[in-house]
């Protein structure tokens with residue numbers, strides 16, 4: 001199963017990706033976490049110390065040149081099947097596995113911005129990510145969770161065309177719902193109809209009637225434990241509200257499976 005997480009900036013995409021990855025691993029799945037955002041925060045949100053973060057794919061100018069600019073032109077189908085194993089790092093589980101379940105692992109791969117790598121441009125970053133996702137879909141039964149950059153640009157470039165499901169994250173605000181609706185529309189155009197809407201920091205009320213907002217909806221309340229924690233710590237796992245979050249993640253995965 002390959003899922004992407006999209007939405008407006010700051011709505012909680014990285015947090016939801018971290019919660020779902022940890023829940024999946026504790027439920028027995030092996031999980032590849034792909035940080036496709038340039039802010040590089042998925043590792044931190046999953047409790048990984050800064051010195052343990054993996055080297056971003058983009059910083060490997062040797063690889064970018066070799067794979068993307070081979071023979072002097074941009075190769076849109078670079079062979080990248082080995083990158084996950086070569087560059088990803090193991091991320092420890094931050095909560096107890098479920099009783100009687102052999103937990104899977106979590107591995108983090110950071111794409112990084114490619115604009116300055118290997119004389120490249122944003123199209124390089126997309127070519128690399130697209131090729132990577134295509135190779136992972138074909139090669140493995142594991143779960144792949146892709147934390148996308150905020151906004152709709154990734155979808156516009158077709159990056160998410162290889163994923164099986166999309167988690168559209170929004171805040172309870174009109175601007176954020178508008179972005180969510182745009183994300184939903186572009187994803188549907190890519191043929192990605194398996195979508196859910198996650199309204200994060202939900203405090204009640206009905207979402208606006210916007211076309212293309214995914215029909216299947218889940219809410220996550222404001223988490224007091226996280227509000228306290230995030231003053232000093234970027235880790236979003238192991239909260240007082242974890243049991244509640246686990247139940248929500250389980251329902252979202254069921255809706256997308």
Ligand SMILES: Nc1ncnc2c1ncn2[C@@H]1O[C@H](COP(=O)(O)OP(=O)(O)OP(=O)(O)O)[C@@H](O)[C@H]1O
Nearest residue numbers: 009010011012013014015150201221222223226230
């Ligand atoms: N339900 C919640 N309750 C309280 N705080 C939350 C909740 N969800 C997320 N946060 C906090 O909101 C902030 C933004 O969350 P996060 O980084 O996951 O958003 P994002 O959509 O990935 O942002 P960006 O667009 O910058 O990548 C973080 O500090 C996170 O701890």
Ligand SMILES: [Mg+2]
Nearest residue numbers: 013014037041
């Ligand atoms: Mg993020």
